[in-house]
Amino acid sequence: MNLEVDDAELARQIGSAAGRVAETEFCRRMAPRIRLYGLRHLRDEQAADDLTQQVLVTTLEALRARRLREPEKLASFVLGTCRMTVLDMRRNAQRRKRLLNQFEADGQAPVQPPPPPLDQERLRRCLQNLSERERAVVVMTFYDERTSADLAGFLSLSEANVRVIRHRAIHQLRQCMGAAA
Numbered sequence: 001m002n003l004e005v006d007d008a009e010l011a012r013q014i015g016s017a018a019g020r021v022a023e024t025e026f027c028r029r030m031a032p033r034i035r036l037y038g039l040r041h042l043r044d045e046q047a048a049d050d051l052t053q054q055v056l057v058t059t060l061e062a063l064r065a066r067r068l069r070e071p072e073k074l075a076s077f078v079l080g081t082c083r084m085t086v087l088d089m090r091r092n093a094q095r096r097k098r099l100l101n102q103f104e105a106d107g108q109a110p111v112q113p114p115p116p117p118l119d120q121e122r123l124r125r126c127l128q129n130l131s132e133r134e135r136a137v138v139v140m141t142f143y144d145e146r147t148s149a150d151l152a153g154f155l156s157l158s159e160a161n162v163r164v165i166r167h168r169a170i171h172q173l174r175q176c177m178g179a180a181a
Helices: 007-013 019-042 045-064 071-105 120-129 132-142 148-155 159-179
Strands: none
Touching: 007 019, 007 071, 019 045, 019 071, 045 071, 120 132, 120 159, 132 148, 132 159, 148 159
16 A cells, blocks of 8 residues: 555545555554544543544444545544544443442342243253254254354255244244243
């Protein structure tokens, strides 16, 4: 990548055939600026690193989708994205703090209720109600931890067909388990 390419040309190249090289150059140029902004406004190295990554990803997605109308204002776009992301990070931190304070005041900690115990006998009956092919796909997926590609080759089916069979079988299992409850 020619280092003399200005930011506007770099923004235009992202999303084109030379996009990968342009994206690398964009990240090389902008990451230190974004990190410095994060250090100044967040006063935390980890938060600055998170900000850098989030702003780079957001900006690259916008450039790939050609949402930046004026490529010559790339630096301003990045700065605005930094501002909005920092505001969002602060808002989320305040929300989290408020919720933790609320649960402390109530004398409760936010606890997830435990899942209901599994009725294994009901599940066995529901599995028996499936066709042999559906049962094979479900068992090999969840017990043997095999991928759709593995199952497709083993069962002489397409990957898409395996996914459809698995989806329908899981739907039938949910109905069977819920209907008996």
